[in-house]
Amino acid sequence: MPAPSPSGAFREVRLHVVTGKGGTGKTTVAAALALALAAGGRRVLLCEVEGRQGLAQLFDVPQLAYAEHQIARPSGGGELWAQAVEPKAALLEYLDLFYHLGRAGKVLERIGAIDFATTVAPGLRDVLLTGKVYEATRRRDRGAPHYDAVVLDAPPTGRIGHFLNVNEEVVGLAKVGPIRNQAGSIMSLLRSAQTAVHLVTVLEEMPVQETQDAAAELHRIGLPVGAVVVNMVREPLLSPAALAAAAKGRLSVTKVVAGLTAAGLSGHGAGRGAGRGAGTVGASAARSALRPLAEALIAEGMDHAERVRLEEDQRAVLASLQRPLVELPALAEGVDLGALYLLAERLGEQGMS
């Protein structure tokens, strides 16, 4: 069954949370999405919260700091800002902002309360990180939002439910008072139509399984699932007929040897010498020398066909989630800044911005 198209579905969204299993490229997708959102002349903030400095590498800029910093100026007058949210700085800023505790914050630091809050008491970290993202999303200048959109490169799918729902825990812990109010406001933003949690995956079993699990978990705790972004999609390199033959193990070595001969390749094994014309070697000897190469190519073809088949299965599983499906191509040479713009364009074309 076809998945709905995302066209325009996220126009109201102010906070885009991007998660995915490790290795699926969620940071790349978050960066491309932020560029796509900024392309129309908008101001966008891209946040990372895991201290990995993945964004700095992608954009080829010096390490990101807690202070927001402009890292790209997409065409059309857009602005892309970025920051690495760090719990300790977030806590001190929070104390200063809400309680005007410039010096008292130092007292807390001296007795170890700040260290306790940001490292020993494990969950507070997430409270502080989500709190900072909330603040940036809600910040206003003269009545208008400071950022048109905020993109969060969030923790991986395995942790996303707990990470986003941590303020619900806080509401459970603090029955009254300022902390409860703050946590309550964060939860209402996260549960509103202004937030979308996008799930990044690749067409492999485990990431797709985790995507399913995360979608179910987010649904259960009432957080809005946005698009499913299928990253690193590779086009089949074999024709449907060849795929079918490969799947059945019916690729003929003789035929491939003939093809290789026609291509002028010789087979000094599949090893070093493979390549130049057969020269003086007899035709049948040349053909048998090509067999190992043909066999190796067929084995790779079968592997490829198996992969294509498994990918189709996974695509069907993702379609059954009934969320907008967006696809991004695999880039053979890896992701650099130019590639990010290309991916941003693909996201824009598929209605993500």
Added chain:
Amino acid sequence: MTAAARRLDIDALLADPATRVLVCCGSGGVGKTTTSAALALRAAEHHGRHVVVLTIDPARRLAQSMGLAELDNTPRPVDGIQPVTAQGGGRLDAMMLDMKRTFDEVILAHASPEKAEQIFANPFYQAMSTSFAGTQEYMAMEKLGQLRAAADAAPSRSGSAAEDGSWDLIIVDTPPSRSALDFLDAPQRLGSFLDGRLIRLLSAPAKAGGRAYLKVVSVAVGSAAGVMTKVLGAQILRDLQTFVAALDTVFGSFRERAERTYDLLQQKGTAFLVVAAPELDALREASYFVERLGTERMPLAGLVLNRAHLSRAEGLSAERAAAAAEDLEDVEGGAGERSAERELTASLLRVHADRMRRHRREQALTSRFTGAHPDVPLVEVGALAGDVHDLDGLREIGRSLADEPRG
């Protein structure tokens, strides 16, 4: 195999009776859990080891392949082990970590039943033991400490290992995050926390009988208490105080346990394996792990590079394969059969060209790693089309890890 790197001899590592603990760490999505399981199976089947593997959050079908139907925090024997060594006798137990239960057990072991009840009922404890990031890392190491203690205390190698805990090899998977190395910081963190003034401040009301605690602490701490009351509110501070007071007795033993586990990790019988994939991010993380382990003087055995694109026809370069495919596509005419042969061969050459491009990119990334860490031995494991669902799949990976030809 990258020329500069030494090969990691997995079989020698698994066969060596001096290897008692193997910790697999690395970023998410690199097949760490599968690697842990494959190593455990190979150690049991090929080297006669009595192995227990502790997995964290395994994929469902991988868990099923080892007969782990549920997360119950107890090592269970894995069925279907086929020892291949003459000495035989290898065994494999597997378990999944239940972090809340592990945390509860620690509390029960160190607090009186009444106090334990108090702690379990506290909302801070409930939040911390179930959902907060970081707890998993602490608890994985706690469980490792428990397994090791059980293994050391076990009298013999007779009977089921699961019953008497007589494992001679413990393999641990670590949680998939950068904080996977957080356990290295646990003793120090707990130490500085326990010796700090915060804990004294927080536990003061309980010790002073719940009243006028400001009088028993210094002025600086007093003003800090004021600040905390203002920030947190009275109710949350009270809950936190009750929590800390209740945990007071347990905390000391917590630190001791964390320190013991830390020492255990530095000992000779422990080996760390960093697991990665030949991708930019994963290798960057691997570098971080390698350097961090070095700083902490933790024994690193080597790097396992999963999901590598290897080829049996490495002599045919991507360029030459692509050019040959183009040549074939340019040829006109010939009988239908001839043209079908050319078409098929051309597409297979394109598949090969694609694989070789990946291979070359991966080699370049890998040699950057080996350039920075020339002393770290490594082994490459080829990418599989699908996931592992059974013991045979794990055996195949084990062969690949040991660099044994496909069987």
